[in-house]
Amino acid sequence: EQRAKLSYNVIISTLLWKAAAKASIAGRRKHGEDCVKLVRYEEVVAHPEAALMDICAWLGIDYQAGVLDIPMLNSSFSQFSDKAGISSEAAERWKTTLSNREIGIIQSVAGRTLTDSGYAEIDDGTSRLAVLTEWVKLPGAMARAVLANRERMGNVFTYAWQRLRAVVGV
Numbered sequence: 606e607q608r609a610k611l612s613y614n615v616i617i618s619t620l621l622w623k624a625a626a627k628a629s630i631a632g633r634r635k636h637g638e639d640c641v642k643l644v645r646y647e648e649v650v651a652h653p654e655a656a657l658m659d660i661c662a663w664l665g666i667d668y669q670a671g672v673l674d675i676p677m678l679n680s681s682f683s684q685f686s687d688k689a690g691i692s693s694e695a696a697e698r699w700k701t702t703l704s705n706r707e708i709g710i711i712q713s714v715a716g717r718t719l720t721d722s723g724y725a726e727i728d729d730g731t732s733r734l735a736v737l738t739e740w741v742k743l744p745g746a747m748a749r750a751v752l753a754n755r756e757r758m759g760n761v762f763t764y765a766w767q768r769l770r771a772v773v774g775v
Contacts, residue, residue, distance in 0.1 A: 611753035614746035
């Protein structure tokens with residue numbers, strides 16, 4: 606939990622999400638919908654059985670009800686629960702954990718990738734100065750995240766280069 610708190614930065618998190626979303630979209634564009642299936646998290650938590658039946662059909666495997674009986678592990682927000690199933694709790698958590706400022710920064714950084722991924726823009730009232738301030742604080746946040754995760758990353762420079770390449774699409 607402490608590592609997660611030290612690692613959190615709204616811009617870093619948004620850039621990582623944006624890189625993953627763009628890579629997914631590019632992968633589907635390059636390889637086709639027969640090879641890459643994109644499924645929105647919100648759809649899985651809203652209709653888990655229907656979403657997983659669709660995924661199984663796409664994979665060409667039989668759906669088995671037991672696939673939904675999974676425990677939650679390694680959550681930054683909840684303790685381990687041996688209660689099985691997919692929880693919809695996290696899908697709406699951003700509404701209570703993110704400030705309007707953070708939402709505005711996310712929208713500014715992720716931009717078109719959010720709308721291309723099916724997310725509606727929210728009027729958050731965040732100023733350009735707030736966004737700029739967060740960009741100015743980014744180097745310090747990156748250093749704090751590296752220090753908090755140095756044991757998990759291996760070679761810091763290799764790790765940073767891989768992340769940077771994912772973000773800028775090199």
